[in-house]
Amino acid sequence: MKDFIITTDTTTDLPASYVNEHHLGMMSLPYTIENQTYTWEHSLPEKEFYAMMRNGSLPTTSQANPEEAENLFENIIKTQDVDILHIAFSSGLSGTYNSCRLAAMNLAEKYPDNKIIVIDSLCASMGEGLFVHKAVMMKEEGKSIDEIAAWLEENKLHV
Structure with a gap:
């Protein structure tokens, strides 16, 4: 086997x-927030990511x-x-x-x-x-x- x-x-x-x-x-699977694209290997720190969302930024993802x-x-x-x-x-x-x-x-x-x-x-x-x-x-x-x-x-x- x-x-x-x-x-x-x-x-x-x-x-x-x-x-x-x-x-x-x-x-x-990359994501973009505030015109910056991130990957699993190079991601945005979680606290920063959620702070951006609380301030109105919406992330988008790509397949x-x-x-x-x-x-x-x-x-x-x-x-x-x-x-x-x-x-x-x-x-x-x-x-x-x-x-x-x-x-x-x-x-x-x-x-x-x-x-x-x-x-x-x-x-x-x-x-x-x-x-x-x-x-x-x-x-x-x-x-x-x-x-x-x-x-x-x-x-x-x-x-």
Whole structure:
């Protein structure tokens, strides 16, 4: 059985310490506030972000495009030669899931020995983060990528 990595996106609101501890791949969905764009790697301090919002600034977000998703997945495959289970931001709120699905389809031809499964979490924020956490716990219990993907698909309407 080939090893696999769980990837997700920044809408999970998972702390960097959790992401690093569990070796998660992270797709950064940028946000813009007061004409400045930030990413997960280079974010605005929380107190400053919320102060801007209290003062009337409204942040906007951007979805990942297929090229960004493909770059993340391909980099993981090239450097680690693992399968990927990607848990995506809700398709009802963003086109990110579709971008990831298209990226996985494109890479399937190039890397036929590596599986990329993309799950539409149908969640955001804490719901998506809990979904990812459950997948991490299942992986740590020794469940396979297919077992975890099946559980996620069967249970995503119950989050």
